[in-house]
Amino acid sequence: MSRALILGWLTLIAGGCQPTADPLNGCVEVQGTFNPATPGFIVFYHSGVDPVAETSRLETKYKFSAGYIYKSLLGFSAELSAVAVTGIRCESTVSMISRDGLVATNLRGDSAR
Numbered sequence: 001m002s003r004a005l006i007l008g009w010l011t012l013i014a015g016g017c018q019p020t021a022d023p024l025n026g027c028v029e030v031q032g033t034f035n036p037a038t039p040g041f042i043v044f045y046h047s048g049v050d051p052v053a054e055t056s057r058l059e060t061k062y063k064f065s066a067g068y069i070y071k072s073l074l075g076f077s078a079e080l081s082a083v084a085v086t087g088i089r090c091e092s093t094v095s096m097i098s099r100d101g102l103v104a105t106n107l108r109g110d111s112a113r
Contacts (some may be wrong), residue, residue: 027090032099040067040100041085044075049077049093062087 030041042060045051055066055076062084066076077100080088089097 028094028097030097035097036102038100038102040079042077042098042100044096046095054093062076093113
């Protein structure tokens with residue numbers, strides 16, 4: 001066996017390198033694209049999570065203030081620091097985190113041009 005192959009195996013064993021089926025290690029990926037007109041985030045919880053209690057816990061832990069709590073959609077919107085986003089995306093109660101965005105509606109009923 002070559003010395004390089006042995007060294008590779010020893011590195012693998014000593015480092016405890018294990019392949020994982022979850023490349024995000026239980027964290028959710030942040031969705032969306034940054035828009036300076038809407039710099040915040042929308043965070044959604046898994047079914048069964050109390051959005052008021054959980055948002056309060058996260059506000060204390062990550063030092064932010066939610067702009068709005070969605071009770072029926074189970075989540076909140078807020079401007080979050082990079083540190084807060086990094087932590088919140090790995091909370092077991094969080095099912096999705098997305099950058100906030102603008103939505104346009106056609107209130108006049110005109111067809112798209």
